[in-house]
Amino acid sequence: QQQVKQSPQSLIVQKGGISIINCAYENTAFDYFPWYQQFPGKGPALLIAIRPDVSEKKEGRFTISFNKSAKQFSLHIMDSQPGDSATYFCAASKYGGRGSTLGRLYFGRGTQLTVWP
């Protein structure tokens, strides 16, 4: 069962446009929602993360919007640049409390973003 569902699979955006990637999760016990960015030949690297006690987090051109009741969160990239072209993964994890899956990151399938100049 896919714990985190991500869409779209691929996204093409013109330079200066807004890129939006959406994710939905099942487990209401998740308490940490990071986004990872991966360039070809590299490992994924943390881009930005949010906890469920806030509805939005912004870092530069990157914003996470979080809707706890809908169990959805999204990444918005403002003023998209060709250098943003990469694969983006959303993820979810349960850090607090107890349980056998504590600390495990559940990843979405990834979105390949291409920003045209």
Place this chain on the structure above:
Amino acid sequence: DAGVIQSPRHEVTEMGQEVTLRCKPISGHDYLFWYRQTMMRGLELLIYFNNNVPIDDSGMPEDRFSAKMPNASFSTLKIQPSEPRDSAVYFCASRGTGLNTEAFFGQGTRLTVV
């Protein structure tokens, strides 16, 4: 810290051979994860350890795969015998304990089984 270190970066081997992938996590991190990445299946968690103890190995494809973590600074993923369908990029990641702690990934090992 140099980050998560994986070796080798590339491995080409013949079907049936044993393959061993290595990982050195970031010092002080007590979680270690092994992932496999393919175009078809994305990032799959194979197994993860907490304080050197395997917590969940349900993602290990079959008995041909095994992983060990003999100490806090070293882990191996072994495939014996290897098959062409094992060709993928294998990532190791580590993170510490606590809220908002980030998982750091290594550069990955690109495995090709011919």
